[in-house]
Amino acid sequence: MGYLLSTTENYHTKELNSLGWELTVCNALYPKNSPCRQILKNKASLGVNLYHFLKKYISFEDVRNYLEIGGGMGYLSYDFLEINSKLHATMLDISPYLLGRQKETLMKYEVNFELADVLKKEGNFFSRFDLVIMNENLGDLPALIPSGSDTTIHSEELIYYQNKAEHLSREYNLRFDDKEIINIGALTLLENVCLAGVKYIYLSEHSCEAAVPATLREFINIARAGFPEKISLKGHNEYTIKFSYLQKIAETFNYKVQSGPIADFLPLEINDKLTAILRTITPANDEQEIIQQFVYDLYKYEYLTIIK
Numbered sequence: 001m002g003y004l005l006s007t008t009e010n011y012h013t014k015e016l017n018s019l020g021w022e023l024t025v026c027n028a029l030y031p032k033n034s035p036c037r038q039i040l041k042n043k044a045s046l047g048v049n050l051y052h053f054l055k056k057y058i059s060f061e062d063v064r065n066y067l068e069i070g071g072g073m074g075y076l077s078y079d080f081l082e083i084n085s086k087l088h089a090t091m092l093d094i095s096p097y098l099l100g101r102q103k104e105t106l107m108k109y110e111v112n113f114e115l116a117d118v119l120k121k122e123g124n125f126f127s128r129f130d131l132v133i134m135n136e137n138l139g140d141l142p143a144l145i146p147s148g149s150d151t152t153i154h155s156e157e158l159i160y161y162q163n164k165a166e167h168l169s170r171e172y173n174l175r176f177d178d179k180e181i182i183n184i185g186a187l188t189l190l191e192n193v194c195l196a197g198v199k200y201i202y203l204s205e206h207s208c209e210a211a212v213p214a215t216l217r218e219f220i221n222i223a224r225a226g227f228p229e230k231i232s233l234k235g236h237n238e239y240t241i242k243f244s245y246l247q248k249i250a251e252t253f254n255y256k257v258q259s260g261p262i263a264d265f266l267p268l269e270i271n272d273k274l275t276a277i278l279r280t281i282t283p284a285n286d287e288q289e290i291i292q293q294f295v296y297d298l299y300k301y302e303y304l305t306i307i308k
């Protein structure tokens, strides 16, 4: 059984010149008049909701330097820096276009910006940070795709990641199925950050193990695939993440891990208007369609807080 390597490097370094078509939860919630804010209990951006949620687990007095990997438009960090003036941010991104957008968003703060592929960073790079944030980007990192054939051309990078998969499977007892897509970039990155001994780690991404609570199953339909699924987007493919593997890696390093859907910190204000929208089979307008997709994402996206 051979593998192919799926990467988004070329797309992010050479093609990407907008995030508009890829509406992340963070971007969807950013405009003050966003219809997505109106259906939440706390009608604020993702960064504001996340910061107040993390306060329960993270002692922010211990955090000075934090790293945000793949910060997109920079909105999450804008909120963190607005709320806590003692924080110092480093933004690392592979995309020159998005790093430029982050510079614009964060121009009133003293921030370090670094244009790099996070997987090319050595372990000691991470050890200077008290907190590492990875919001909606692990699905962009390389994945090993079973090819069903032994005649795959083995590039140096493919061999490197196949060896990595063997190492991770041995070290953390991850039992990859033969036909399973492996989130090799995400697993490698988390291992690197844990090896560096970073005290606080937060990550979120679309999950292949997400489940909807029983009370909402009549409105939201999420099939629990169990294995990473392909998501085709403009110019690249992403893969949903198998969170239980990430959790196993972090726990092997004796981190305390807490997981859940991002709806845990973006709870819905359930009322008749919202349930009517969620029940509608054919949305009547763009706003209803955006809300249906947003509510699905609140349960399809999971998070981990990983704490030493």
Ligand SMILES: C[S@@+](CC[C@H](N)C(=O)[O-])C[C@H]1O[C@@H](n2cnc3c(N)ncnc32)[C@H](O)[C@@H]1O
Residues within 6 Å of the ligand: 008, 012, 022, 024, 025, 026, 027, 069, 070, 071, 072, 073, 092, 093, 094, 095, 098, 116, 117, 118, 119, 135, 136, 137, 140, 141
């Ligand atoms: C889907 S966007 C998410 C942006 C933002 N965090 C948000 O939630 O709106 C993915 C981000 O990860 C970055 N990214 C993808 N691959 C990367 C890599 N190998 N190293 C660093 N950044 C990467 C992209 O350029 C982009 O900023």
